[in-house]
Amino acid sequence: MLAILKKLSVAAVLTLAASASAYSAPKTVLVVGDSLSAEYGITRGAGWVSLLEQKLKAEKIAASVVNASISGETTIGGRTRLPALLAQHRPDIVVIELGANDGLRGLPVASAEGNLRAMVAMAQQKNAKVMLVGMRMPPNYGRAYTDSFFNMFKKLSSDTRSALVPFMLEGVADKPALFQQDRLHPTAAAHPIILNNIWPQFAPLVKKQ
Template sequence: MFKNLYRYLAVLLFMFSAATNAYSASKTVLVVGDSLSAEYGISRGTGWVALLEQRLKEQKVPANVINASVSGETTSGGRTRLPALLSKHKPDIVVIELGANDGLRGLPVPAAEANLRAMIDASQKAGARVLLVGNRMPPNYGRDYADKFFSMFGTVSRDVKVPLAPFMLDGVAQKPELFQPDRLHPVAEAHPIILGNIWPHLQPILKAK
């Protein structure tokens, strides 16, 4: 009887330990993005990256989040900055949220795709896992360009086998009231939705050893 009880308690202890250690290894998360991640036009601490930090603390996930996002950044600029960021921070996870400014400027999609591939390759060679964050262009940029731009993220994700958060502004882009007067940058109230679009794709990477 006591042997069975001890075994039962041992199993419970093991299960509890496994659950609490799902995020046991501390990780450094590097976010390389543009104004959508740099808290443009909103109060500090209200953007989705800051909300991510809060969520990690609330869930007792041992992680250090570094927001290296710059307003106006393109994939070319991110590609140029990335080597120094990888060398300085030695991240375990790199979140790449770039491309919107390439699209808004009408830059060639193949060039943006090449830059994203190069960034992913550099991150992986540095030992980091990568999450790619996708976006869409407003309809006034033309159906053909908008479709090519959006499909670029899926193509890169499939080809290099990295997870993709397909559309970071899903649930936001459809609601004009969630944007600042420039109609490009979300207000603070939209950022929990943005985090909700990214979190399901980031969480498995945080749990991976």
């Protein structure tokens, strides 16, 4: 009986150790975005992706962040680049912040949706969790287009079971003082607000075993 108990104890310890190891194993986060994530017009290290890295360290969460964002990027550009990024970095989590440039150019919403859907599928096929970061278009693009564009992200999130930040500029878009002179790109002061919009949806992904 004693021998059996010892074996059970060893097995239990090994199981607990394996579980702890799995929980603490460092995760890789890949961010694929446009100028809103590429620190356009602000000091390096002041953007929300850099602030995310700092928060992960402060929370003692073992995760590294790869920022593969490019100013001016569209959904077709992200779709084209993603396979190589997945192969190179093997991320556990993929954050897709794209679509704004498609919308500002008035490109068909269906085209952007198709590209984003393909990106989500690529990431999920590699067993990565996905988070979509939504955006709104200015009202001068017309009600039909702006509604269709905004709702696209919710539909994609629901269809693909991906996490969603409905609007990354919530609490920023209605404050002109938080934008640079081009009235398109947030100032450094806006990026902590952006991170606060993103973190509640992101945290469960990075903390999950």
